[in-house]
Amino acid sequence: MTADFGIKIEGVSHAYPGTQGLNAAGTLALKQTDLLIRHHEFHALLGPSGCGKSTLLYLIGGFIPVQTGSISTQKGPVTAPGPDRSIVFQNFALFPWKTVLENVMYGLQKKGLPEAECRDIAQAHIKLVQLSGFEQAYPSQLSGGMQQRAAIARTLAVDPDILLMDEPFGALDAQTRRVMQEELRMIWKRRPKTVVFVTHDVHEAVFLADRISIMSARPGRIEHQIDTGLGPERDESTLTDRRFVELGEQIWRLVREQAVLASRGGL
Amino acid sequence: MAAGDMRSVAAVDGRGSLVAVVALCVRYLPVLIMLAVWELVGRSGLVSQQMLPGIGAIAAAFLDLLQSGELVVNAWRSLSRAATGLGLAVLVGMTVGLLMATRPLFRTLFNPLVRILYPMPKSALIPLVMIWFGLGDASKIFLIFLGCLLPVIVSAYNGARGVNPFIVWSATSLGASKEQVLREIILPAALPDILAGCRTALAFSFILMVSSEFVIAKDGLGFLIGSLGDGGNYPAMFAVILTVASTGFVADRLFGSFVSHRLRWKEQA
Numbered sequence: 001m002t003a004d005f006g007i008k009i010e011g012v013s014h015a016y017p018g019t020q021g022l023n024a025a026g027t028l029a030l031k032q033t034d035l036l037i038r039h040h041e042f043h044a045l046l047g048p049s050g051c052g053k054s055t056l057l058y059l060i061g062g063f064i065p066v067q068t069g070s071i072s073t074q075k076g077p078v079t080a081p082g083p084d085r086s087i088v089f090q091n092f093a094l095f096p097w098k099t100v101l102e103n104v105m106y107g108l109q110k111k112g113l114p115e116a117e118c119r120d121i122a123q124a125h126i127k128l129v130q131l132s133g134f135e136q137a138y139p140s141q142l143s144g145g146m147q148q149r150a151a152i153a154r155t156l157a158v159d160p161d162i163l164l165m166d167e168p169f170g171a172l173d174a175q176t177r178r179v180m181q182e183e184l185r186m187i188w189k190r191r192p193k194t195v196v197f198v199t200h201d202v203h204e205a206v207f208l209a210d211r212i213s214i215m216s217a218r219p220g221r222i223e224h225q226i227d228t229g230l231g232p233e234r235d236e237s238t239l240t241d242r243r244f245v246e247l248g249e250q251i252w253r254l255v256r257e258q259a260v261l262a263s264r265g266g267l
Numbered sequence: 268m269a270a271g272d273m274r275s276v277a278a279v280d281g282r283g284s285l286v287a288v289v290a291l292c293v294r295y296l297p298v299l300i301m302l303a304v305w306e307l308v309g310r311s312g313l314v315s316q317q318m319l320p321g322i323g324a325i326a327a328a329f330l331d332l333l334q335s336g337e338l339v340v341n342a343w344r345s346l347s348r349a350a351t352g353l354g355l356a357v358l359v360g361m362t363v364g365l366l367m368a369t370r371p372l373f374r375t376l377f378n379p380l381v382r383i384l385y386p387m388p389k390s391a392l393i394p395l396v397m398i399w400f401g402l403g404d405a406s407k408i409f410l411i412f413l414g415c416l417l418p419v420i421v422s423a424y425n426g427a428r429g430v431n432p433f434i435v436w437s438a439t440s441l442g443a444s445k446e447q448v449l450r451e452i453i454l455p456a457a458l459p460d461i462l463a464g465c466r467t468a469l470a471f472s473f474i475l476m477v478s479s480e481f482v483i484a485k486d487g488l489g490f491l492i493g494s495l496g497d498g499g500n501y502p503a504m505f506a507v508i509l510t511v512a513s514t515g516f517v518a519d520r521l522f523g524s525f526v527s528h529r530l531r532w533k534e535q536a
């Protein structure tokens with residue numbers, strides 16, 4: 001079996017330990033999840049809040065150990081974090097004592113690139129996320145949306161094979177969000193990579209992705225998989241494409257179904 | 268914060284310097300009141316001038332000590348001991364605290380030692396340390412080191428344990444090794460706590476400097492206080508005590524401004 005896949009997730013379950021007394025049994029976040037993400041595909045992950053989307057990304061990233069089942073990439077089974085799989089966290093996780101420029105340069109320096117090159121690449125990515133002029137600012141001096149863009153720049157700068165993004169545009173206004181979506185799609189086309197993109201925004205998922213997975217209410221599993229079939233080009237005209245509109249409605253219904261189940265399931 | 272505002276006002280406006288002086292007086296009003304009460308009690312005759320010399324007498328004794336060079340020589344001896352002990356404690360304490368927080372083996376090894384040593388009054392060790400290290404500098408430096416070590420270890424440990432795991436994850440997924448995570452991520456992330464521990468240690472270093480010299484020394488400010496007291500020269504003794512107090516105060520303020528400069532990335536939050 002040669003590696004024609006980007007990420008292979010097989011029978012992965014994940015339980016968070018409970019705290020004593022309160023929720024002593026723990027939380028089963030993922031149950032027997034199977035998902036095959038193709039090589040260099042842009043894959044979006046939708047699902048109700050708390051269904052285990054972030055957990056799945058952390059497992060792929062190697063940040064939390066796989067308890068049952070297995071996750072592998074072209075480099076073999078995932079056991080630890082590595083620079084081949086970079087992530088944009090839902091909560092940004094910038095280094096607060098470093099400036100924006102230093103944050104974006106960090107991963108490049110770890111690659112062993114010469115300082116001047118690190119600086120150039122970092123500057124280019126800061127420009128890309130429209131943060132020029134804020135190179136010397138500390139994260140605490142930036143708004144939530146700006147911090148999020150700095151985190152995106154830091155991750156994109158290292159140009160990983162596998163890009164994991166956890167609601168990366170969640171803190172952005174509609175305008176910036178649209179610009180960033182087009183930029184991301186462009187970057188992905190220029191430097192093909194496997195992308196796993198978590199979002200709550202159905203239209204964002206349809207606009208960006210080649211395939212979309214919809215997760216069930218907790219404990220999460222992949223409930224539906226949909227090929228968007230919108231082709232490689234995405235721009236303004238995609239938004240009015242009949243297929244785009246139809247897909248949006250169809251997926252919206254599927255996601256809502258799961259969200260209703262989640263709310264019925266109680267805690 | 269308020270003092271900073273005052274300073275910037277003073278820079279803009281000539282009248283501001285008056286405002287700044289008034290603000291400073293208000294801030295240290297309790298100290299001025301204490302000095303006034305001190306002087307009044309002395310003059311009222313409630314307490315003998317021997318026990319509580321007047322401020323004038325103390326000032327005169329201070330000038331004498333300064334002119335004779337006695338004060339400077341002994342202050343230098345004391346402060347270099349304190350600085351050596353404190354410096355070593357910061358280096359060792361930071362390393363031990365960070366390793367305890369990140370390496371389970373270190374935690375198992377050092378945790379019981381730290382728990383036993385932390386609450387123990389280090390001055391109780393003076394006689395023992397004297398036997399071990401003799402009457403020279405080494406015994407004082409060791410005591411200061413030991414006293415300063417514990418607050419630094421504990422603050423580095425707590426700071427490192429409290430680091431947001433997501434920034435550690437970010438660093439590892441950007442290619443940082445375990446060593447690099449410790450030096451480049453956990454250390455700076457824990458720095459606010461570590462510096463707070465160092466500030467406590469700075470105060471401890473003054474306490475231990477004086478108390479150890481008081482018991483075992485041939486020079487230093489603690490020794491000077493003891494010998495002047497034994498000789499009945501109370502104004503001079505008070506002058507040395509006040510010198511120690513104000514040196515400690517200045518050192519703390521200097522360290523404080525170093526900290527706020529070093530942690531300027533935090534300020535906006």
Ligand SMILES: Nc1ncnc2c1ncn2[C@@H]1O[C@H](COP(=O)(O)OP(=O)(O)OP(=O)(O)O)[C@@H](O)[C@H]1O
Pocket residue numbers: 016017027028029047048049050051052053054055056090218
């Ligand atoms: N560290 C943790 N300890 C205990 N339980 C956790 C922990 N992290 C997540 N959980 C639980 O696991 C479940 C899945 O969490 P996860 O963060 O993966 O959801 P999510 O799909 O990313 O949600 P959202 O869309 O709100 O970000 C949730 O029910 C949550 O309560």
Ligand SMILES: [Mg+2]
Pocket residue numbers: 053054055090166
């Ligand atoms: Mg999440």
